[in-house]
Amino acid sequence: MESLTVGLGARSYAIHVGADLLTALPDWLKALQLPRRVMLVSNQVVAPLYLSTVECCLAAADFQVLSVILPDGEASKNAASLEQIYTSLIRSHCDRQTLLVALGGGVVGDITGFAAATYLRGVPFVQLPTSLLAQVDSSVGGKTAINHPLGKNLIGAFYQPRLVLIDVKTLQTLPARELSAGLAEVIKYGVIADANFFHWLELHSANLRRLEQEFLIEAVLRCCRIKAAVVAEDETEQGQRALLNYGHTFGHAIEQLCGYGQVLHGEAVAMGMLVAARIAERQQLCRMEDVQRIRELIAACGLPLQPPSLSLEACLEVMLRDKKVTAGRLRMVLNEGIGSAKLVEIADPGEVFAVALAPELLHG
Ligand SMILES: NC(=O)c1ccc[n+]([C@@H]2O[C@H](COP(=O)([O-])OP(=O)(O)OC[C@H]3O[C@@H](n4cnc5c(N)ncnc54)[C@H](O)[C@@H]3O)[C@@H](O)[C@H]2O)c1
Ligand SMILES: O=C(O)C(=O)C[C@@H](O)[C@H](O)[C@H](O)COP(=O)(O)O
Ligand SMILES: [Zn+2]
Numbered sequence: 001m002e003s004l005t006v007g008l009g010a011r012s013y014a015i016h017v018g019a020d021l022l023t024a025l026p027d028w029l030k031a032l033q034l035p036r037r038v039m040l041v042s043n044q045v046v047a048p049l050y051l052s053t054v055e056c057c058l059a060a061a062d063f064q065v066l067s068v069i070l071p072d073g074e075a076s077k078n079a080a081s082l083e084q085i086y087t088s089l090i091r092s093h094c095d096r097q098t099l100l101v102a103l104g105g106g107v108v109g110d111i112t113g114f115a116a117a118t119y120l121r122g123v124p125f126v127q128l129p130t131s132l133l134a135q136v137d138s139s140v141g142g143k144t145a146i147n148h149p150l151g152k153n154l155i156g157a158f159y160q161p162r163l164v165l166i167d168v169k170t171l172q173t174l175p176a177r178e179l180s181a182g183l184a185e186v187i188k189y190g191v192i193a194d195a196n197f198f199h200w201l202e203l204h205s206a207n208l209r210r211l212e213q214e215f216l217i218e219a220v221l222r223c224c225r226i227k228a229a230v231v232a233e234d235e236t237e238q239g240q241r242a243l244l245n246y247g248h249t250f251g252h253a254i255e256q257l258c259g260y261g262q263v264l265h266g267e268a269v270a271m272g273m274l275v276a277a278r279i280a281e282r283q284q285l286c287r288m289e290d291v292q293r294i295r296e297l298i299a300a301c302g303l304p305l306q307p308p309s310l311s312l313e314a315c316l317e318v319m320l321r322d323k324k325v326t327a328g329r330l331r332m333v334l335n336e337g338i339g340s341a342k343l344v345e346i347a348d349p350g351e352v353f354a355v356a357l358a359p360e361l362l363h364g
Contacts, residue, residue: 001021002217004221004225004228006141014164015166016165017135018167018168019167020167020169021167025054025058026060027061028163029063035097035098036097037063037097037098038065038066038100039068039088039100040066040068041067041111041112043107044069046130049173050170051069066094070108073260075259077110077260078146079155086115089119098123100126102129103130104134106131109139110153113127113159114157125161126162128167129164132179132181134182136182136220136227137227141228142158142161152252153323168213171211176209176302178266181265181267183209184266185223185266187301188269189222190339192243192244192339193230194222195337201297202293205301208301209301242324242331242343243333243341246333248269249272250272250307251265251269251272252319252322253315253318254307255268257310257314263304266303270303270304273298274291275357276332276334277295277335279334279353283334285344286338290338294338307357319353329347330345331343331346
């Protein structure tokens with residue numbers, strides 16, 4: 001097992017990465033003196049695979065264990081699922097000495113975190129991420145949220161977990177399409193922060209897609225190190241944390257306009273990264289060879305390259321609700337070569353996106 005820390009003063013927490021770590025949960029909770037009453041939050045896909053393992057080890061260590069099982073998928077990252085958690089907590093008379101534990105992918109993690117931030121104005125929570133995307137990204141950093149029909153993650157809070165326990169063994173049951181979606185966020189870290197890591201991914205994407213454990217651990221650790229450093233510097237996204245949003249301006253528009261869950265978050269981010277790279281090339285922030293390398297790595301990871309056919313007008317309307325928009329001006333993250341990025345204001349989004357998306361956009 002390897003460990004790192006998200007350094008946030010009194011709210012610092014550890015990320016432990018390894019294989020077969022789920023059953024170590026009770027020891028970590030005891031060490032952190034977290035409440036002995038635990039509400040496990042999972043979903044209809046992950047619960048049959050891992051919930052009883054976690055329930056049993058907690059019960060054997062004298063924890064009182066409750067659980068709530070949400071519907072699966074992005075379409076359920078909404079107020080109804082949040083309400084389901086609140087109702088379970090209230091019905092079970094859970095007080096502030098209750099720990100929420102998110103067992104699942106990014107959807108379960110983001111909703112559980114928001115429930116923890118708001119139930120009784122805040123109870124502690126722990127992340128047990130089981131998808132690659134959640135292990136490399138969503139379980140770390142404390143962005144918690146639900147979607148609104150008009151936009152992704154529009155209702156949420158910054159609220160940090162007390163512990164992130166990453167068991168890469170759980171990835172053995174993850175569908176290949178979901179693994180690829182997680183690889184999109186992995187590629188993101190290489191493009192925005194680490195050219196050597198990007199090159200490592202060019203060499204080893206096949207090892208990752210074959211679920212080879214040592215490569216998975218290496219990738220998860222490298223991503224978590226980058227994210228932990230960014231979050232420690234800029235927890236609430238006043239500056240450099242926005243770089244973690246590379247590919248998300250257009251990606252979030254795809255997710256919402258296609259209907260949540262139709263295009264996976266990671267798939268939308270992959271297409272958004274390629275569009276961002278094209279815009280960066282036109283603005284002379286990177287070379288055509290860089291765009292080509294990004295395109296090839298996205299393809300090698302089994303991710304889509306071509307955005308669905310959407311109205312440019314509709315995309316622009318959604319993108320103007322993005323959280324990076326300030327004073328009505330669209331700002332997006334563009335890569336500078338590979339391994340570095342910056343937040344750039346887009347003066348004329350209509351023209352810039354029309355060019356970057358041609359010929360994929362059929363109308364608008
Ligand atoms: N908070 C953040 O910083 C942050 C960062 C990135 C993404 N996100 C959010 O995360 C979400 C995407 O996360 P995701 O890709 O994990 O989606 P997800 O939570 O829907 O999980 C993907 C699918 O895999 C299933 N699954 C998860 N673990 C499994 C396992 N071990 N075996 C078998 N099936 C498993 C899930 O039930 C689901 O069907 C989006 O809502 C996105 O906005 C948040
Ligand atoms: O942690 C961050 O900061 C990120 O932006 C990570 C993203 O991968 C993630 O999808 C995040 O939820 C997007 O945030 P949002 O603020 O654009 O909703
Ligand atoms: Zn993301």
